[in-house]
Amino acid sequence: MRLLMIGPPGSGKGTQATLIAQHYGVEHISSGDLLRRHVADGTAIGRTVAGCLRRGDLVPDHIVMDILRKPVEAATRRGGYILDGFPRTVAQAEAAYRVAEPLGTEVRIALYLTAGRAELIRRLLARGAQTGRSDDTEHVISHRLDIFDQSAVPMRDYYARRETLISIDGDRPLAEVTSTAITGLDRARQQLGLPLHHAPVQRGVGRGIDVDRATIYR
Numbered sequence: 768m769r770l771l772m773i774g775p776p777g778s779g780k781g782t783q784a785t786l787i788a789q790h791y792g793v794e795h796i797s798s799g800d801l802l803r804r805h806v807a808d809g810t811a812i813g814r815t816v817a818g819c820l821r822r823g824d825l826v827p828d829h830i831v832m833d834i835l836r837k838p839v840e841a842a843t844r845r846g847g848y849i850l851d852g853f854p855r856t857v858a859q860a861e862a863a864y865r866v867a868e869p870l871g872t873e874v875r876i877a878l879y880l881t882a883g884r885a886e887l888i889r890r891l892l893a894r895g896a897q898t899g900r901s902d903d904t905e906h907v908i909s910h911r912l913d914i915f916d917q918s919a920v921p922m923r924d925y926y927a928r929r930e931t932l933i934s935i936d937g938d939r940p941l942a943e944v945t946s947t948a949i950t951g952l953d954r955a956r957q958q959l960g961l962p963l964h965h966a967p968v969q970r971g972v973g974r975g976i977d978v979d980r981a982t983i984y985r
């Protein structure tokens with residue numbers, strides 16, 4: 768199972784990726800969590816990207832590709848992954864495809880979560896108030912949503928043309944979104960001739976890295 772989760776900030780990519788990864792017994796890799804971990808740890812990459820994260824700007828492609836390479840390769844060897852937050856642009860999608868295609872590890876399915884702007888803002892402001900995540904403020908949320916909107920149509924077209932794209936209304940109760948996603952994924956995998964069996968759920972395998980999110984939100 769190799770799956771990409773695409774959707775605007777607050778659409779539930781991270782939440783659903785965790786649950787879907789647990790269901791299939793694969794790893795959840797989040798580009799945002801990896802970047803926030805670098806910032807929290809004060810690495811050279813963290814110092815470079817801190818401003819982008821604070822402002823809600825996209826981090827340069829080469830940095831994102833660089834931090835994702837090892838976790839994605841390792842997860843591929845261990846049976847697969849759900850990648851949340853990557854790609855953000857068609858340029859990133861094409862770059863990833865160029866790396867994966869010769870290795871036969873390209874992603875075949877992308878899951879696209881949607882929700883209305885007012886609901887997205889409500890969720891993110893609520894999370895900001897609860898966790899203090901530094902980009903969950905009104906001004907930065909609005910900027911993040913605008914950035915997403917600029918790439919949304921080309922990204923959807925890209926995946927609809929090249930891979931199987933599953934679009935899901937994320938503005939419903941959490942469990943309902945998860946079960947719709949799993950039904951859609953099983954159907955898509957059957958159509959693509961991908962094996963349907965999956966590893967038994969293992970506790971603690973839901974995330975590719977051991978992240979205590981509370982420490983990386985600030």
Ligand code: AP5
Pocket residue numbers: 774775776777778779780781782783798799800802819820823824825826827831851852853854855859890891893894902911937938939940941944
């Ligand atoms: P990232 O961490 O990926 O943030 P994001 O895309 O803005 O997404 P969020 O984490 O805010 O939302 P989500 O869709 O994951 O929803 P979640 O499940 O958390 O990226 C952060 C930054 O890193 C970017 O701005 C950029 O600077 C950089 N970056 C990352 N990847 C990059 C890339 N590829 N290229 C360049 N730069 C990159 O849910 C949100 C809230 O809603 C939660 O409180 C949750 O409990 C709630 N919720 C979820 N589902 C439901 C539901 N169904 N009903 C009610 N509430 C719900």
